[in-house]
Amino acid sequence: MTDATGGRAPFDAVLCDVDNVIRTFDPAPLAALERAAGVAEGTTAKIAFAEETGLPALLGRITPQEWVASIAAGLSGLCEDDTAAWELGSALLESPFHADDAVVGLLRRARIRVPLVLVSNATLGLEADLDSMGLDDLADHVVNSARVGLVKPDPRILELAAGLAGTVPERCLFVDDTPENVAAATALGMRAVHYTGPGDLEEALRPLFG
Known part of the structure; x- marks a missing residue:
């Protein structure tokens, strides 16, 4: 593949995470509910993304709704x-979430020159979320952990x-x-950021971009 000057591009593809890179979440509504329930802020996320609770959702073994049930069970006794x-x-x-327009713009420019693959530890709802942000056409491929049964940092x-x-x-x-x-990407020889x-x-x- 060539770069903007006609020489060989510095890399042949861009692999990019979704959450906290392309997509940003608004934690305020959840934090407000936690305060109202007398639960320390951040407790819900801590329970949700604990390995025993979050991994089944990220591997696609349970639906997002079943994940909510697991989170609620973990919160039992705290509420x-x-x-x-x-x-x-x-x-x-x-x-609530929104796409970072600056990031999206950069990735769209990059995709003109090399393939773009989104690689995300996500639930089965990721594709619908991308569509809701108008990003269903952003990448050449979407590798969703819940669809492929593998989660980062698994190489x-x-x-x-x-x-x-x-x-x-x-x-x-x-x-x-x-x-x-x-670190996992670096170990594979990728140029990791x-x-x-x-x-x-x-x-x-x-x-x-040259």
């Missing part, structure tokens, strides 16, 4: 009643994404906000 626990679980699942999900892009891991740029996932803001992505893509 005054089961209704409040269900409300907190539902609020986490339904947290197999990264190898799968590289294969779908038609290249090898060593020729991929990988962007993710989680250090463990970045720990994302903290749009500037990180812009800097990583600059060689591609």
Whole structure:
């Protein structure tokens, strides 16, 4: 593949995380419910993403609704009643979100030159969420952990994404906000970027844009 100057591109594909990179969540509604229920802020997320609760959802073994039930069960005893626990679980699942326009713009520019694959630890609802943000056409492929039965930082999900892009891991740029996932990509030989803001992505893509 060639870059903007006609030479070989610095990488043959971009593999990009979704949550906290492309998509940003608004935690305020859930936090307000936690305060009203007398639960410490962040407790719902801590229970939701604990391995025993979150992994089945991220592997596609349970539906998002079944995940809410698991979260509510984990909150049992911390809330005054089961209704409040269900409300907190539902609020986490339904947290408002929006796409980062700066990130989306950079990725659309990159995709003109090389394939773009989204690689996300997500539930079975990811594809519908992308559609709701108008991003169903953003990438060439979406590798959703709940669809493929693999979660980052398992290197197999990264190898799968590289294969779908038609290249090898060593020729991929990988962007993710989680250090463990970045480390796994680096171990495979990918050019890995720990994302903290749009500037990180812009800097990583600059060689591609020439």
